[in-house]
Amino acid sequence: SAVISQKPSRDICQRGTSLTIQCQVDSQVTMMFWYRQQPGQSLTLIATANQGSEATYESGFVIDKFPISRPNLTFSTLTVSNMSPEDSSIYLCSVDTGGFPYEQYFGPGTRLTVT
Amino acid sequence: TQLLEQSPQFLSIQEGENLTVYCNSSSVFSSLQWYRQEPGEGPVLLVTVVTGGEVKKLKRLTFQFGDARKDSSLHITAAQPGDTGLYLCAGAQGGSEKLVFGKGTKLTVNP
Numbered sequence: 698s699a700v701i702s703q704k705p706s707r708d709i710c711q712r713g714t715s716l717t718i719q720c721q722v723d724s725q726v727t728m729m730f731w732y733r734q735q736p737g738q739s740l741t742l743i744a745t746a747n748q749g750s751e752a753t754y755e756s757g758f759v760i761d762k763f764p765i766s767r768p769n770l771t772f773s774t775l776t777v778s779n780m781s782p783e784d785s786s787i788y789l790c791s792v793d794t795g796g797f798p799y800e801q802y803f804g805p806g807t808r809l810t811v812t
Numbered sequence: 813t814q815l816l817e818q819s820p821q822f823l824s825i826q827e828g829e830n831l832t833v834y835c836n837s838s839s840v841f842s843s844l845q846w847y848r849q850e851p852g853e854g855p856v857l858l859v860t861v862v863t864g865g866e867v868k869k870l871k872r873l874t875f876q877f878g879d880a881r882k883d884s885s886l887h888i889t890a891a892q893p894g895d896t897g898l899y900l901c902a903g904a905q906g907g908s909e910k911l912v913f914g915k916g917t918k919l920t921v922n923p
Contacts, residue, residue: 698857701854728909730910736851737898737916737918738915738916739900739913739914739915739916740855740900740913742910742911745909745910789854789855791854793909797842797843797862797904798842798843798845798860798862798904799843799904799908799909799911800845800857800860801845801857801902801911802857803847803854803855803856804854805852805853805854806852806853806854808852
């Protein structure tokens with residue numbers, strides 16, 4: 698398993714601004730994932746971030762809106778750019794154990810409210 | 813189209829009752845995980861099943877993977893208020909490391 702922390706835990710932001718969410722892992726991992734979750738609902742994968750390569754985005758998510766950095770094997774950031782109220786959600790990062798059966802461990806999430 | 817259909821979506825029961833949550837698909841999964849999530853926290857991995865027909869027990873929780881690796885169930889015996897939370901199933905397909913999540917079952921156990 699892995700211990701994952703996220704900063705900030707919550708934020709209230711104004712429309713049109715950007716917020717960068719940090720994800721720190723206590724061990725080196727290859728794959729990191731970023732998800733979005735509406736409270737009480739399921740998870741939607743935004744992108745997969747490998748160290749040393751560009752992030753891979755899922756359908757409906759673009760790099761201009763959600764730029765991701767992965768500077769090393771223990772850290773990643775997700776930026777939510779030019780925010781609108783529709784971006785209000787919980788953002789989660791996760792890592793997998795590396796290799797089959799691809800178990801993922803999640804951070805506590807960042808609750809974002811856009812006004 | 814939701815690849816993993818989870819049911820029921822909501823479940824409210826009394827302490828001591830038994831319950832089963834289902835996760836179904838028309839697709840085959842190489843592995844399937846169950847997570848529990850409490851408000852304000854990230855999902856926590858409960859179990860992983862990889863072999864068709866596999867049954868795993870975690871105290872009062874029993875997990876089963878279908879013979880064809882297309883479905884799974886979670887059974888809770890004598891539910892307790894501490895079991896309250898959002899239960900999510902998630903599957904991996906082929907060699908992909910990405911997980912497909914079901915929509916979740918929100919369980920409330922009333923004292």
